[in-house]
Amino acid sequence: MNGGKPLQGEGNIERYEPARLERRPLAATGSSGTIEMERAPELVAYWNVLRKRRWTVLAVFFVLFTLVLLGTLKQRPVYRATALLEIQKENANILTMKEMFELDTVSDTYLETQYKIFKSDTLARRVISQLHLDTIEEFNPKNRSRESVDQAVLARFEDRLGIEPVKRSRLVEVTFDSYDPQLAARAVNVLAENYIEQNLEVRWEATQKASEWLAQQLAGMKGKLEKSEDELQAYVRENGLLFLETEKGGRENIADERLRQLQEELTHAQSVRYEKESLARLAEAGDAAALPGLADNKLLQDLTERLADLERERAQLSSTFTPEYPKVRQVQSQIEQIEAVLKRERLRAAERVKNEYAAAVRREALVRQAWEQQQHAVAERTVQYTILRREVGANRELYEGLLSRLKEAGVSAGLKSSNIRIVDAAQAPKKPAKPNLLVNLGLGLLLGLGFGVGAAFLLEHLDNTLKSAEDVERFLQVPALALIPSAQSLNGNGRGAHGLAQGKSPKKELALAKKGPPHPAWFRIDAPGQHGTFTEAFRGLRTSVLLSTAERAPRTLLVTSARPGEGKTTVSINLSISLAQLGPGVLLIDGDLRRPSVHRAFGLENEGGVVRYLTGGQDWRQVVRPSGLAGLDVIVSGPMPPNPAELLSSERMRQLIREATREYRCVIIDSPPLLNVADSRILATMVEGLILVVEGGGTPRELAQRAQACVRNVGAAVIGVVLNNLDLRADGGYYAQYYRDDYYTTPEASTNGDAAHAAKAHQG
Template sequence: MEKIGTNGQTFFQEEETINLYEVIQVLYRGKWLIILIFILVVLATAIFTFMQDPIYESTAVILIEKGKKGLGLAQAFDITGFSEQRNIKNEIEILKSRSLAEAVAKKLIERVYVEPEKKSDTILVILPSRKELKEGIKPFAKIETIIERFEKNVKIESPRDADIIKITARSKNPKEAALIANTFADAYYERNLMMSRNESRSVRKFLEEQLADKRKQLDQAENQLESYMKSAGVVALDEESKKLIEQLSNLESARGEAIVDISAAKKKLDSYLEQIKQIEPEFVKVATEALDPYIKYLQEEIAKLEVTRDQIIAQNPKVGSQEVLNKSLREIDEQLASLRKKLQEKIAEFLKTGFASSGSPGTQTYDPTGFVKELKQKILLTEIELSAYEARKKEIEKLIEQLNRKFETIPAKLIDYARLERARMSAEKLYLLIEEKYQEAMIAEQSQFGYVQIIDYATPGVRPVSPKVHLNLILSIIIGLGLGVGIVFVKEYFDRSVKTPEQLEKRGFTVLSAIPVIEIEAKLDGKQLRKDEGRNIAAHLITHLSPKSPVAEAYRVMRTGIQFAKLDKKIKSIVVASSAPKEGKSTTASNLAITMATAGLKTVLVDTDLRRPVLHRVFNVPREPGLTDYLFDRADVQEIFKQTEVENLYLVPCGVVPPNPAELLGSEKMKEFVEYLKLNYDFVVFDTPPLVAVTDALILASQVDSVLLVASAGKTEIDVLEKAREMVQRVGGNVIGVLLNNFDASATYGTYYRYYRYYRYYDYYGADRDKSRG
């Protein structure tokens, strides 16, 4: 952006960029704030960390075994997807379930009663809360409360691409953390074992009921046969009748077996349908009609051949051995092998593609864990199994019907005996068959150990996992420094005050000098005083009373800058002004006048701050008669000039404070007075009110050679200072430059070279003083 600088030349103000040196400056200036925030954050973190109770963690590890979770029929057909591992997410959700948490809570509570010797080991997780104690709930918390605590302090997770699940419990007591994790593992194992045995248990209970029923039927048949033989005498059957009865009893036994298998399959199917009904009701109707007709046809053909084969072997047992395998049996076996292969392929194909059409659009259930799909597969496999049993039963009944017609040809006197013998033999064979199945079911139930294996039980932790003292302290150091630096930069961003000479130079200002901070100790007779070399001196007169001080040297640097600001025209009059009050313009005006006077120039200092005059107190001269008295024609021009204790320096005090300062300074008589001063004095200094507040300084700015702006480091806003410059330029005034007041170079630059740039004369004058004392 194009602007006019203090030297009257055009300059381009570039957008402010931050370089490394400026960053270091900002950090150095805000070092105490950064240190304070750092200490507070670290201290607060340390107090918080060490006041926390130590928390211990213990982890139990369980393995979900592959190959033990498939479906029986699915594994038999080796169908892709069924023999694979069940989604581990299912098991994690089971471990997170409310029912398992409730079981764990009850186990922990029972532990106190079952093992009273361990009651001294307080289990914190089951103790009642303060609220529950007030409600009179003791000695244990509610189950709901314990479950909520588990949700907060028990973590279930599985490493990626692994069949491992980790149960991690947290507690203030390391033994309790291990106990909770192990109780969860045990409860999950027991639940899995129970669920794994459920199907076998259901079949075993069903067979147990059937066994008792068939025992009654057998006893009844034997009693009836015995009673008949006693009443009618011993009856002998011919060989053909015996063979016929044997065949019928075998077939009726086989039919009874098929009926039992059908009942068991239906019971299992009903259980699956009830589950799917809660999730996807539409599938229940679809499932009953979904079986492929070709599968039914193959099952019927296989059933016919199996029954035929069984009859051939029953009529001649020796035919079944390999040595005497006849041609018809060999052909049946070949047909059965071919049909079973086709059935296996068709079932596999059906299960892979059968779900695409199982349900209308929009009825498919969101199934992230695969549970619904697995349940549907179980339903379809059970239906296939049921269809096979029904096909076998149908073929057996056909054969029974054929043999019954032959049975009716037995002589009338033997028919009753034959019926009773047939009933007894059927009941006996069916009873023995069911008893065998019952024993198999018992073995199958006890041999089910589930698919969960506890690899590692949790052990009490040695070191607490929380609070992480080292990590917390390291983080607090990082956060403390980061927060401190951040706040400093935010504060710097919003702080628009002038801080360094370079900042002013970037805005197009000519910095004539930077005045170090004058340490104020007290006020004496209206004068601000500082201590230097064991004596108090007035800050306004520091260049006179302490000419070898760094501050006095800085004012002399300003004097030199003013004298050589314009080589083509000598500056004889200057207005000293500031953008706002309390920025040191009166002190600057006084010391500027003193340095000009000590340089041999006949100098006059005019107090034109007609609102708050102070210079008469600084130089200890009467305020009246003064400038206003002259302007109001109450005094002659010679009367208002006061000789000061500084050689070549004269002061024109304010005089009576007028009601209309701006009008007075803008009068023709004031203009004439300014011209009079320029003619009779080598250098004229005007002390004026702040530029932005009132127009007094602007009135004089157009009548003098130059305007000196005074800025206070850390106080004057750069935007306000720019506005002051623009105001002076608008009225035709010439801003010669800026004096940066109250500048603390050590706080700004530290030990950098720029510190020495502003204070390189310290050692020189210090050594000079030492010599003079010696």
């Protein structure tokens, strides 16, 4: 055979290794061998899914929207009454700087507490009792015990009650829902009034309890004060403590006053002693002239002046006379007498200073001794006295404070003021608050669209079939050679291009094939009045096959599928017809020895054929029969043999393909499904290329991948996939835009220029 060499396989089956076909690597991902290429999601792909599943989206949307609409219309109107209350801070006083910064936190806590009290069971039971809500059908369910009725009424009341604080204020909105607008308004107003009344009751009870506690504490404190005063007076009497009234009206202890006086005398004695001591030190140093008091002595002043006069006179006489001169001697004698008197007076003054210093020292010692004795006596009695006096003062202060608080509590108990007031009382609403038709319809619209889109993508995710050329390239990594539309999607009639005969089921067609009469009602592109789109799809397949390899088109092709009923025989027949329209030299072999169908497509008898040749009865040229079309010959299958696989794996089958290739331009073999029997895998080793036919939107990709793996395991090459019986209305009509009736013509009127050019380019 041209362009390849036989390889020894298992048993006696030879495998043909094509030499001119380009092989694409198959990358298996995951443990299951799923072949998948990563591709970024595109908005167009999402839009195509929605267009394809638009009826699912619309159905889910219509159901949910209708349910929401019916539920809204059947719902009983609910009226909502609203009252506005102001909650002020309780017991507002003058605040410190720290309290000013902590005001928001404390205030928020207080407000949250009031909101909880608003929704308390106690307050709700008071309103239920006053309005007799347990007798109203809206709140009182039937056929229940009394205890369960109370709980049910309470639960329904609290469910209809709403508390909504107004931001950045001390205002709060209280709402209540009811079927009766008048009842809704009464419930809110009664609730607000009971809340204010309960607040007053709580404050009054708290004040009463505080007054009772203060009275008890005051009585005890009064007894403690009297006891401490008695102990103080007894101590004063026992220790002989006397007190004098001061000018300011206070009382002063005599012992303390005596101690203070001695302290002053001691301080004075010390200062006098310091003064006398300094004078005594001057006297001891011989500086008597510097002693105070001498300069003021009249006698000493006169003697000093007389001494100065005599010394001047002596100086005058000495300048004229000698010391022995009587006058000089007289003056000298007077000077000596005066100096003796001055010396004696100074010595007398120094002695007097020393005596005064000694007296000052003795007086200081006496005063100090008296001060120490008085201090010791005062210390023993004053410490205990001070303790008792402080205790009396503390008890008196506590007593006066409790007495003041008790009076304030009495005044507060008499005041009936509340820090809560009703700003706006509730009025009976004129319009119902529920149901809100626009909101519910908008919600139904969103839910319907959301669930519809979700259902569409869920179905798309669960749909594991191959539906487009992108799916083929993504999961199988081989090109999609052609997309064959179904007849039903083209004109609304017929079963599509995958059946055996128009309007016949596969089982009926198999029965007709066994009976033998030909049934030419096939989806053949050369049939009169055939749809131009269907014909043009096979022309596209023909062009893809001719251009599938680089050097030349494959001359031997095997057409198969993963499972029965996918249209492999129809593809084989129409591909052969399309190739024959380019010129003679096309041979179609029916290799499906188990369920042959090619003979009925051309109205031939299923006699002789491949089986007769393989069993050695005839030459292969003797079993070739004309198809009735110019350029196309057919070898039918023949009678069903007991061992199809053994016949197909024989050397005569290989010889048939080799010799037919020499005489025909192209040999096409129609084979059984890959996953059912081994016949197709045997034939795949003898051809240059294999075409895998899958049903668009019907073949699971796992089956297609398994079929491809079977071909790969025997060393054959898949040149591409034909997506057959494709519903052009699926995927939102994505492919329908490429198959327009006004563009394609009938097979007779159409030209074959593109395919003819491709055929010339690959002739060799």
